[in-house]
Each structure stands twice: as structure tokens, then as C-alpha cells.
Amino acid sequence: MTSFFVHGKDSNLNKKNSQSYNNVRSEVFMDWQKEDLKYIWHPCSQMKDYEILPPIVVESGKGINLYDVNGKCYKDVISSWWCNLLGHSHPRINGAIKKQVDTLEHVIFANFTHKPAITLCKKLIKYLPQGLCKFNFADNGSAAIEMALKMSFQYHYQTGNPQKKRFMALADAYHGETLGALAVGGVDLYSELYKPLLLDVIRLEGLDCYRCQWGKCRDCCNCECFEKAEEAFKKYADETAAVIVEPLLQGSAGMKIYPPLYLKKLRELCDKYNVLLIADEIATGYGRTGKMFAFDHAGVSPDIMCLSKGLTGGYMPMSVCVTTQKIYDAFYDDYLKGKAFMHSHTYAGNPLACSAAIEVLNILEDEQIIPKAVEKAKYFNQIIKEKFLPLENVGEVRSIGLINAIELVKNRETKEPLDYRKRTGYQIYKKALGKGVILRPLGDVIYFNPPLIIEKEDMNLVTDVALECMKDVLG
Ligand SMILES: *Cc1c(COP(=O)(O)O)cnc(C)c1O
Numbered sequence: 001m002t003s004f005f006v007h008g009k010d011s012n013l014n015k016k017n018s019q020s021y022n023n024v025r026s027e028v029f030m031d032w033q034k035e036d037l038k039y040i041w042h043p044c045s046q047m048k049d050y051e052i053l054p055p056i057v058v059e060s061g062k063g064i065n066l067y068d069v070n071g072k073c074y075k076d077v078i079s080s081w082w083c084n085l086l087g088h089s090h091p092r093i094n095g096a097i098k099k100q101v102d103t104l105e106h107v108i109f110a111n112f113t114h115k116p117a118i119t120l121c122k123k124l125i126k127y128l129p130q131g132l133c134k135f136n137f138a139d140n141g142s143a144a145i146e147m148a149l150k151m152s153f154q155y156h157y158q159t160g161n162p163q164k165k166r167f168m169a170l171a172d173a174y175h176g177e178t179l180g181a182l183a184v185g186g187v188d189l190y191s192e193l194y195k196p197l198l199l200d201v202i203r204l205e206g207l208d209c210y211r212c213q214w215g216k217c218r219d220c221c222n223c224e225c226f227e228k229a230e231e232a233f234k235k236y237a238d239e240t241a242a243v244i245v246e247p248l249l250q251g252s253a254g255m256k257i258y259p260p261l262y263l264k265k266l267r268e269l270c271d272k273y274n275v276l277l278i279a280d281e282i283a284t285g286y287g288r289t290g291k292m293f294a295f296d297h298a299g300v301s302p303d304i305m306c307l308s309k310g311l312t313g314g315y316m317p318m319s320v321c322v323t324t325q326k327i328y329d330a331f332y333d334d335y336l337k338g339k340a341f342m343h344s345h346t347y348a349g350n351p352l353a354c355s356a357a358i359e360v361l362n363i364l365e366d367e368q369i370i371p372k373a374v375e376k377a378k379y380f381n382q383i384i385k386e387k388f389l390p391l392e393n394v395g396e397v398r399s400i401g402l403i404n405a406i407e408l409v410k411n412r413e414t415k416e417p418l419d420y421r422k423r424t425g426y427q428i429y430k431k432a433l434g435k436g437v438i439l440r441p442l443g444d445v446i447y448f449n450p451p452l453i454i455e456k457e458d459m460n461l462v463t464d465v466a467l468e469c470m471k472d473v474l475g
Contacts, residue, residue, distance in 0.1 A: 032057040032069060053430055061088025064451050064458055066438070075437045077450040077462045082251065082283050084314030086363055087451045093313050093359045100355035109137065109349040116354035123361045124320075127292045129301035134328040136321045136341070137348040141282040141308035142176030144319035145244070147343055148304045149180050151323065152242035152276045158330050158339050161274070168202040168232060168243035168275070174252030175244060175280050184244050187252050202236050204229045204243070209258050210396050210407065211415055218398075223261045229269060237273035242304070244278040247294035248400060251283040254445035255405035257398050263298035276303040276327075282319070286310030286360075287370040287452055290377060290401035303327060313360040318353035373452040377402045380448070380459050387467045393418070393474050402454065405447035406466075408474075418444045424473060431469035437462050439469075446470065 033054040041047060042055065057069045064087055066074045076084065086093070104114060121135045136151075138144045149167060156164035169175070169184040176182065182191050183198035191198065206213060206225035214224040233240075247263055250256040270277040279302035284294035288310065291297055295305070304327070308319035333339045347353075364370060381399045388394050388406050395409035408424060410416045418424050425441030432439045439446055446466060450458075 053433075056433070063087040064454055073436050074433070075458060075462050075465075077448045077454070077458075078438055078440050079449050079451050080314055081309075082288070082449050083309040083312075084451050085286055085310040085360060086313050086369065087453045090313065090363070092363055093315055093356050096355045096359035097315065097352055100352050104351050106347065106350055106352070110344065113349070114351050114354075116351045116358060117349045120354045120357050120361075123358060124322075127361075128305065128322060129293060129295050131301045131324045132305055132322045133325055134323050136323070136343075137350075138319045138321065138345045139317045139347040139350070139353075140176075141280075141306065141319050142178040142181040143345055144282070144306040144308055144321045145175045145181040145184070145278075145280060146178055147321040148244070148278045148280075148306050149184070149242065150343060151304065151321065151327065151341060152278065154341065155276065155327050155330050156241050156274075163239055164241040164275075166202060166236065166239050166241065167199065168204055168236070168240055170207055170245055170250065171203050171205045172208070172250055172253035172256065173244070173246060174250065175246070176282075185252075190252070202232055202240065204232055207258050207262065208256065210256070210398070218257065218259055221259065221261075223259065223265055226262060226265050229266065233269050233273050233275070237275055240273075240275050242276035242278050243270060244280055246280050247284055247302075248289055248297060249284050249294060249403065252442060254407065254442045255398065255403060255447045255449075257400050257405075260298035263295060264300055267298070267300040267302075270303075278302060279305045281305055282308045287364070287373055288401050288403060288449070290370070290374045292370060311360070312353050312356040313363075315356040316350065316353035317347070318350060318357065369452050373402055376454065376456070376459070379456060380404060380454075383459060383463055384448070387463050388470070391467075391470065391474070402452060403447065403449045405445050406470075408444040408446065408470075420444070427473045428466070428469045431472055432465055435465045435469065437465040437469075439466060 036055050037050060056074070058066050059069045060067045064076050066076050066088065068074070076088065079085070100116060107114060117137070125133060136147055138147055153165055156162065167184055169186060171186050173184060173186045175184050177190065179197060180199065182194055183201050185191050186203060206228035209218040216224055243266065245266065248258060248260060267277060279295050281293050281295065285307050286292065289297065295302060304321060304323045306319065306321050311320065312318050331339050331341050380402055381404055384404045384406070385397050388397055392412065393408045395407045395412055395415055398405050408418055410418050420443060425444045425446060428446060429439050429441055441447065448462065
């Protein structure tokens with residue numbers, strides 16, 4: 001026990017929070033924040049920032065609330081990095097996992113299978129865009145993207161087009177952090193440094209509805225920017241295996257939203273040039289855009305779809321890469337032909353994750369979660385517009401489903417961004433954390449992406465807090 005004992009008095013990490021260490025164990029005084037920083041390198045963080053803002057030690061969660069070790073409540077309106085779908089510690093999902101863990105925790109997924117995985121596929125297939133019917137499991141979003149890229153290349157390789165080995169992706173795309181996923185990504189913050197290591201990807205430029213180069217607006221355009229895609233296809237389609245998109249919503253780019261027509265046009269172009277269309281629905285799937293999948297808005301199907309995040313309700317790391325019979329068939333042959341997809345992840349098809357994913361679908365169905373979320377989204381968007389649009393520095397409020405983003409700018413007319421060195425978004429984030437609301441802006445885009453079960457009372461509360469903090473910081 002004494003080895004856990006840490007003197008808090010020399011902690012210069014967070015003096016204000018100094019009582020926070022007391023409640024953990026009555027007999028042992030433990031500075032968890034300090035202990036954390038001794039061992040842990042947090043994701044996507046400049047660890048020096050933690051000197052001023054140490055990690056919040058979360059003890060429990062319920063619904064959209066998280067509670068730290070002092071019992072302070074935080075409203076998780078970013079769904080814990082967009083994955084928590086139905087609230088924390090959901091009794092039904094908890095129950096499903098508990099039941100599964102006493103039966104089978106994990107088993108090798110090559111040559112072995114289990115009821116939870118089969119049941120999940122049978123259920124999920126009913127919701128997927130038409131034609132998607134073969135499920136390949138992995139354990140995180142980036143891994144599903146890697147799989148989609150390799151699968152696309154191999155599909156063409158085995159159907160007489162080995163020259164198709166490049167990929168197209170949207171400007172400002174985000175598809176994850178592993179090297180292949182990072183390469184198709186286009187957010188410099190994450191990928192710029194690693195360029196020497198990355199595939200040479202063909203970038204489809206121009207899709208940026210807030211700063212549209214054609215002077216159009218999101219709801220009244222004919223996707224004039226699509227001419228850029230047409231040019232790229234004319235030039236490069238013969239060497240391209242697949243084009244990958246985040247449908248309708250480019251999350252990490254700053255919750256940029258574009259119209260479904262773009263996807264429709266892209267589908268046509270892909271068919272014309274024999275290029276596969278990969279839908280990265282890792283962030284947009286499971287009702288985030290108001291429909292089960294963002295592709296549903298466009299009424300067309302991709303050739304490959306990647307799912308993760310909401311798939312397990314945000315409970316367990318799991319992803320799937322779903323594809324068509326046609327692609328599956330291109331890999332199906334006698335073993336010695338060497339056409340198999342030799343890709344595996346140790347935790348593929350994990351039964352615990354599958355049991356959570358099945359229960360998520362049951363809850364969506366039983367409780368009509370998505371239609372209700374669509375209703376609530378109208379209210380959420382309305383109060384956000386009312387509260388934030390009057391602010392001088394608010395360039396745009398954009399929304400899709402329950403996702404609402406507020407882009408802060410220096411000048412509303414010219415849409416000139418704020419000076420990024422001021423880290424305005426980060427200042428607002430810190431202030432809001434103090435008041436118990438988790439915002440985690442993308443640069444100077446403040447957004448809400450709450451679990452679908454958020455209620456009006458919390459919508460009012462979190463928007464009030466965000467507004468107050470924004471006014472404080474902007475002065
Ligand atoms: C989060 C995300 C990924 C990566 O998923 P990880 O599980 O974090 O690897 C890929 N694409 C999109 C659109 C995402 O939002």
C-alpha cells in the first residue's frame with residue numbers, strides 16, 4: 001500500500017484541484033494526476049500542455065455524464081471522441097457484455113466462429129446500403145481503412161488491372177493514423193510531418209462549402225466543385241484502385257459538411273472508370289447524420305464501407321470492413337491460386353465487442369433512437385443558431401443530425417480565420433471544462449457531437465456554458 005503513497009505537496013501540476021486526490025481511497029492518499037503523467041503518453045496531445053491542464057481522472061459515467069474522482073460532473077457532448085452512441089454505462093449494453101463474458105471472451109477467428117459475430121452480421125446487413133454483404137472484422141477504425149485499401153488494390157490486381165494501385169481522397173480528409181490511413185488523410189496537422197513515409201495519393205480538391213470557390217452555398221449548388229474530381233478521374237483513373245471519402249461530414253477537418261449530390265456524382269464516376277468507392281462511415285455511421293448511414297442520404301451504395309466508433313456504442317474497440325459479393329468473389333478460388341485476402345487482426349470478431357454491437361442495434365430498434373434524435377436535432381440546431389449567430393466572430397453554424405459546429409473567424413465578411421497561434425478554441429475548451437462541459441474543439445471550430453440520447457435540458461445547459469466561455473475568451 002505504501003508504495004502507492006505519493007506526496008501531493010510537491011505537485012505543481014494543478015494546485016487548484018489539490019483536494020481532488022483525497023476521495024480516492026480513504027486510507028491512501030494518491031495523486032492520480034501526477035501518477036498518470038509519470039507513466040502515460042496521451043493520444044494526440046502535446047504533453048507539456050498537461051502541466052497546466054492535467055488529465056481529468058474519470059471514475060464513472062452515466063448517460064451523457066462523466067464523473068471524476070471528486071464527483072465533479074462533465075457533460076460528454078463530444079461522445080468521447082465521437083464513439084459513445086447511447087450514453088455511458090448503458091444498462092442494456094452492460095448486461096449484454098456481462099452475459100457474454102461468462103460464456104466466451106475471445107477465440108481465434110480463422111476457421112473458428114461464434115454466434116455473436118454471425119448474429120451481428122445478420123442484423124447489421126438489414127441496415128446497410130444495398131449490396132454490402134460480406135463482413136471482414138478488425139479492431140479499430142484505422143485498421144478497417146487499411147483493410148479497405150489493400151482489398152481494393154488486390155481486387156483490381158486479381159481482375160486484370162494490376163496497374164490500379166493508387167488512391168484518391170478528398171482534400172482535408174481524415175481516415176485514421178496508421179500509415180495507409182494517414183496517407184489518404186489530408187489534414188496537415190496529422191500527416192504533414194510523415195509525408196516522406198506516405199503513399200502518393202491523388203487529392204480531389206475544391207470541396208469546401210463554407211469557403212466555396214464557386215460562390216455557391218451548400219443547399220443550393222450543383223456541386224460545381226465536382227469538376228475537380230472529373231479532371232482527376234480523366235487523368236488518373238486508370239492507375240487508381242479506389243477513391244475514399246468521409247460521406248457528407250469531414251469530421252477532423254472541422255466538421256465540414258457537404259451535400260449528398262457529391263456522393264451520387266462520385267458513384268457514377270467510379271462506375272464509369274472502374275474505380276472502387278470506399279465509404280469511411282466510422283464517424284458518420286449509426287445515426288450521427290440523422291440517418292443510419294450518411295450514404296443513405298445519397299441513395300447510392302459504396303463498394304466498401306468501414307465502420308467503427310458507434311458500432312459497439314463506444315464500448316469496445318471493433319471495426320468492420322463490409323463489401324460486396326462481387327469483390328468477395330474476386331478473392332474466392334483454390335488455395336494455390338494465391339488469391340486469398342491474407343490480412344488478419346488478432347482480436348478480429350471479438351465476441352465481447354460483438355455482443356455490445358448486437359445490443360446497440362437492438363436498442364436503436366426498440367427505442368426508435370434515430371427518429372427521436374432527428375426530432376431533437378431540430379431543437380438543438382435552433383437554439384445553437386439563436387445563441388451563437390449573433391456573435392461577431394461566428395462565421396458559420398453548420399449542422400447535420402445532432403452534430404452542430406460553430407466556426408469562429410476573425411472577420412465574418414472575408415471569412416478570414418482567427419490567428420491559430422492564439423489557440424482560441426483551446427482557451428474555450430479549458431474554460432468549458434472548468435464548468436463541466438467537454439467541448440474539445442477542432443482548431444477554432446467548436447462543435448457538439450453528443451450521444452443520440454441527449455435531452456433538451458442538457459442541450460440548453462451545454463450551449464449556455466459554451467456561449468458564456470466563448471464570450472469570455474473572445475472578449
Ligand atoms: C476516428 C476515425 C477514424 C480512425 O478510427 P480509429 O479507431 O481512431 O483508428 C477513421 N476515419 C474517421 C472518419 C474517423 O472519424
